[in-house]
Amino acid sequence: MVLAGGRSVRMGSAKAALPWHGSTLLRHVCGLVGRGVDGQVLVVRAPGQALPALPNSVEVLDDPNEGLGPLQGIAVGLAALEDRADAAFVCGTDVPFLHPEFVRRVVRACAEADPPCDVVLPIARGHAQPLAAAYRPALAVLAAKLVAADRLRPAFLFDECSVLRLDDDALLSDARLRAADPRLDSVINLNGPDDYAAAHERPAPQITVECFGVLATHHGRGTRSFRAATVARAAEAAGVPWDRHVLAAVNGDQTGRDGDLALVPGDTVAFLSAAAGG
Amino acid sequence: MAERDHETVNGARQPGGYFGRALIVNVTDGSSTTLELPAAVLRDYIGGAGLGTWLLTTLAPVGVDPLGPEAPLAFVFSPLVGTPLTTSAKFAVVAKSPLTGFLTDALASSHFAIAGKLTGHDAIVVTGRAAAPSVLLVDGDEIRLEDATCEWGLSAAHAETAVRERLGRAWRVASIGTAGERLVRFATISHDGRHAGRGGLGAVLGSKNLKAVAVRPRTKVAPADPAGVLAAARELRAASFGAATAKFRELGTLANLLAFNAVSTLPTRNFTSATFEGAPQLSAEELADLRGVTKNSCASCAIGCEHIYRRKGGKQVRVEYQNVFAVGSMCGVADADDVLEASARCDELGLDTISAGGTIAWAMECAERGLIDAPWLRFGDGPAVLRALDEIVEGTDLGALLAQGSRRAAEQVGGGSADFAPHVKGLEMPGYEPRTLHAMALGLAVNARGADHNRTGAYQADLSGEVDRLAGGQDHVFAAIETEDRAAIMDSLILCNFLKGVFDEPFADWARLLALVTGWDVDEAEMRATAARIVLAKRAYNLREGWTPADDWLPKRMLETTLTLPSGRVASLTAERLRAMISGYYAARGLDADGRQVVEPAPIHPG
Numbered sequence: 001m002v003l004a005g006g007r008s009v010r011m012g013s014a015k016a017a018l019p020w021h022g023s024t025l026l027r028h029v030c031g032l033v034g035r036g037v038d039g040q041v042l043v044v045r046a047p048g049q050a051l052p053a054l055p056n057s058v059e060v061l062d063d064p065n066e067g068l069g070p071l072q073g074i075a076v077g078l079a080a081l082e083d084r085a086d087a088a089f090v091c092g093t094d095v096p097f098l099h100p101e102f103v104r105r106v107v108r109a110c111a112e113a114d115p116p117c118d119v120v121l122p123i124a125r126g127h128a129q130p131l132a133a134a135y136r137p138a139l140a141v142l143a144a145k146l147v148a149a150d151r152l153r154p155a156f157l158f159d160e161c162s163v164l165r166l167d168d169d170a171l172l173s174d175a176r177l178r179a180a181d182p183r184l185d186s187v188i189n190l191n192g193p194d195d196y197a198a199a200h201e202r203p204a205p206q207i208t209v210e211c212f213g214v215l216a217t218h219h220g221r222g223t224r225s226f227r228a229a230t231v232a233r234a235a236e237a238a239g240v241p242w243d244r245h246v247l248a249a250v251n252g253d254q255t256g257r258d259g260d261l262a263l264v265p266g267d268t269v270a271f272l273s274a275a276a277g278g
Numbered sequence: 279m280a281e282r283d284h285e286t287v288n289g290a291r292q293p294g295g296y297f298g299r300a301l302i303v304n305v306t307d308g309s310s311t312t313l314e315l316p317a318a319v320l321r322d323y324i325g326g327a328g329l330g331t332w333l334l335t336t337l338a339p340v341g342v343d344p345l346g347p348e349a350p351l352a353f354v355f356s357p358l359v360g361t362p363l364t365t366s367a368k369f370a371v372v373a374k375s376p377l378t379g380f381l382t383d384a385l386a387s388s389h390f391a392i393a394g395k396l397t398g399h400d401a402i403v404v405t406g407r408a409a410a411p412s413v414l415l416v417d418g419d420e421i422r423l424e425d426a427t428c429e430w431g432l433s434a435a436h437a438e439t440a441v442r443e444r445l446g447r448a449w450r451v452a453s454i455g456t457a458g459e460r461l462v463r464f465a466t467i468s469h470d471g472r473h474a475g476r477g478g479l480g481a482v483l484g485s486k487n488l489k490a491v492a493v494r495p496r497t498k499v500a501p502a503d504p505a506g507v508l509a510a511a512r513e514l515r516a517a518s519f520g521a522a523t524a525k526f527r528e529l530g531t532l533a534n535l536l537a538f539n540a541v542s543t544l545p546t547r548n549f550t551s552a553t554f555e556g557a558p559q560l561s562a563e564e565l566a567d568l569r570g571v572t573k574n575s576c577a578s579c580a581i582g583c584e585h586i587y588r589r590k591g592g593k594q595v596r597v598e599y600q601n602v603f604a605v606g607s608m609c610g611v612a613d614a615d616d617v618l619e620a621s622a623r624c625d626e627l628g629l630d631t632i633s634a635g636g637t638i639a640w641a642m643e644c645a646e647r648g649l650i651d652a653p654w655l656r657f658g659d660g661p662a663v664l665r666a667l668d669e670i671v672e673g674t675d676l677g678a679l680l681a682q683g684s685r686r687a688a689e690q691v692g693g694g695s696a697d698f699a700p701h702v703k704g705l706e707m708p709g710y711e712p713r714t715l716h717a718m719a720l721g722l723a724v725n726a727r728g729a730d731h732n733r734t735g736a737y738q739a740d741l742s743g744e745v746d747r748l749a750g751g752q753d754h755v756f757a758a759i760e761t762e763d764r765a766a767i768m769d770s771l772i773l774c775n776f777l778k779g780v781f782d783e784p785f786a787d788w789a790r791l792l793a794l795v796t797g798w799d800v801d802e803a804e805m806r807a808t809a810a811r812i813v814l815a816k817r818a819y820n821l822r823e824g825w826t827p828a829d830d831w832l833p834k835r836m837l838e839t840t841l842t843l844p845s846g847r848v849a850s851l852t853a854e855r856l857r858a859m860i861s862g863y864y865a866a867r868g869l870d871a872d873g874r875q876v877v878e879p880a881p882i883h884p885g
Contacts, residue, residue, distance in 0.1 A: 038749065038847065057746075104846060176846055212540060213533035214524045216563055245521040245779075247741060249541045252844035256743020268844075270540040275522060275779050276741045277731075278531025278583075278599045 003073040005046035021229030024052040031262035036103025075143035102186035110134040118161035130154035232259030293796040294502030295357030306406030325356030328770035330372030344376040345485040347407040355395035362511035365774030367578040375477035378704040382477025387576035393450035396495030408487035418496030426489040453490035455628025464633035502797030522779030530585035531599040532562035548639040556612020595622040603709030604635025616660020636706030697834040703728035715740040716750030726816035735761035755862035763809035
């Protein structure tokens with residue numbers, strides 16, 4: 001669940017639509033979340049909020065109330081998921097370095113918690129991260145009650161449910177996350193223009209490309225290394241025409257034609273022929 | 279030659295591209311009759327797999343033994359055969375499968391299709407059992423049986439050569455190898471090195487004591503709009519040279535192997551893994567560099583997907599992805615010499631490589647678990663695969679067991695081996711991993727022929743990203759139905775499946791081609807209705823022959839074990855998910871909750 005609302009006062013313009021390596025920040029974050037979860041990606045937006053283009057697979061929910069903070073958005077999103085998911089990873093739109101392994105780590109902790117918990121709350125880089133946390137959809141009612149009582153901070157929710165807190169060490173005890181995001185950049189959020197500029201100046205992720213079949217014949221066999229933030233940029237770097245005859249798979253996961261799909265450091269992008277028969 | 283185009287049958291003018299009749303041959307006494315095919319039937323079922331389904335339903339006794347003399351075996355042509363439309367030189371062979379007990383329809387290509395049709399028949403149906411090994415000759419309306427003692431025991435290719443040398447080059451021959459003679463339930467019928475491969479049609483021909491069927495063209499048939507067909511053929515030919523067929527043209531279907539390995543859809547060691555560490559050695563990219571000899575194409579085909587590789591010892595072999603998957607990764611064999619040799623051995627013996635590889639892989643797992651006494655049969659052992667292939671045809675104790683296919687063999691062996699027997703309805707599974715391709719999982723489960731990748735192409739939706747390939751649901755149902763319908767039309771027109779990416783508006787494009795050939799005013803809507811009719815007619819035949827809902831299902835292994843992708847995501851296909859998709863499929867097809875038809879599929883052009 002990506003909370004796209006918020007006034008972006010310090011940023012000075014809507015964070016969701018900020019450009020991000022040929023895409024937008026919201027599109028980028030939705031892609032990262034989607035890669036980390038097994039289910040639906042939801043975007044919760046403020047009333048009347050214009051959003052940049054998103055894939056058809058992303059479900060957009062309208063928050064009827066504006067200006068009530070993240071707990072209101074969480075309540076709306078969790079309510080929509082009550083019969084559809086065991087847990088929801090929740091983040092804002094301003095976490096460009098969110099790593100799918102971070103998402104998986106947090107969601108898995110929720111699934112495996114013993115005793116069971118209602119929230120998995122990372123305490124990363126010295127701060128509690130309610131917008132990089134996992135929540136049980138059943139919390140929707142409680143969250144809505146708190147909002148109605150004008151208790152708008154997520155901390156009020158944590159006071160009234162069971163919370164599993166994961167500090168840096170606990171998070172990085174997961175080998176895959178430790179390898180993918182050792183500094184936990186996943187929780188870096190962008191508050192103002194300087195944050196955005198600094199983040200945007202970071203080089204695009206270092207990724208590996210491998211072509212198969214006729215694409216290998218025409219554009220090179222074996223693995224090659226490039227910097228690219230999206231699948232389409234990776235194709236461009238590898239000289240592969242990104243058209244309807246080409247499919248991509250990131251780390252052997254979903255195959256498809258989503259050129260805006262976000263990449264993270266260490267990804268391997270496979271380019272395949274779209275003609276799959278035989 | 280006599281011009282038969284647009285002759286009348288019972289006063290009715292025939293549509294272009296058809297003769298309006300089938301030849302019914304009884305090889306027990308060498309007699310033949312003609313079955314008139316009303317234009318309404320032709321329009322409702324077109325030809326190929328569709329018309330073959332109608333013929334089988336009409337002519338086969340209910341509950342017939344597939345290997346009994348009463349069982350019909352139909353060679354079915356189509357209205358497009360003989361036109362200049364690229365890839366149209368194909369024929370369907372349709373019968374009740376000795377492997378599944380249900381309908382099977384396998385396609386093969388090349389000159390037999392053209393010559394067979396130009397005997398003056400839209401289909402040649404064989405029944406009975408010859409008194410001695412024979413070749414059936416169809417020479418226009420004349421038929422005769424010739425002794426095949428000299429060819430009995432030869433490979434299909436050698437038999438084909440011998441018969442043509444005896445009869446003359448004008449004859450085209452479809453023949454069986456020794457596997458068909460010995461009634462191996464997954465024996466093929468082959469022509470010019472191409473096989474009507476799936477479901478054991480070679481055993482059906484063998485059961486009739488026929489080594490081969492030879493046909494000679496004696497007449498002609500014209501399309502309704504010759505100029506229009508020619509223009510369409512030029513257009514289609516040009517399109518078929520484009521990017522949509524580049525994979526098939528440049529590397530062949532084997533290009534799938536390494537790509538499928540990268541996305542965890544390459545069945546390995548009897549579906550215990552979806553990636554194979556030996557894939558690079560078996561890949562098209564590797565083989566093309568080291569062993570590539572030449573490329574070839576079927577008659578009337580502009581794609582040219584066949585890729586010929588050099589075997590150890592200098593011989594050559596034509597290789598497809600399914601061959602290499604079946605006797606390679608499925609059996610854990612990474613040695614290219616062994617895999618090419620095993621593929622060639624299947625061709626020589628006349629065995630369906632998918633069923634052969636699947637059954638041997640199952641036996642390897644049984645041997646490793648101590649369920650069968652064959653300590654030499656181990657995953658990864660290429661010579662063991664070759665030995666197993668030979669034993670299947672020789673009929674040793676183990677070979678006779680495996681010659682029944684994995685379903686029957688598992689029933690005999692027991693010990694829980696049915697849980698990992700890789701089949702649906704008795705037909706061994708092709709090289710598409712259902713746990714990582716959920717639309718395909720549904721397609722494999724519900725298809726009338728069994729576990730089949732040609733009558734359903736649902737993997738396209740999975741791999742294209744149209745659906746989440748790891749989370750099967752209603753979208754996957756629609757994708758499976760759409761690809762099943764498309765296949766029903768392509769297999770009935772007949773056009774090669776590899777052209778599918780060429781058509782922008784497939785049903786409308788196919789309607790236009792059919793209209794040009796036949797003169798019918800067909801449109802997209804009619805083609806869609808025809809597709810559904812053909813799919814349902816196959817199910818209706820199966821229901822008649824004892825189909826139950828349990829037949830639309832996948833092996834337990836696929837539903838109770840998971841696979842982990844390189845991304846870390848776990849791929850699972852549970853019984854609950856599969857059942858939900860099947861229920862959605864039945865509902866969308868207009869079937870009842872158990873998958874039975876509420877009403878027979880209605881003809882839209884009642885004769």
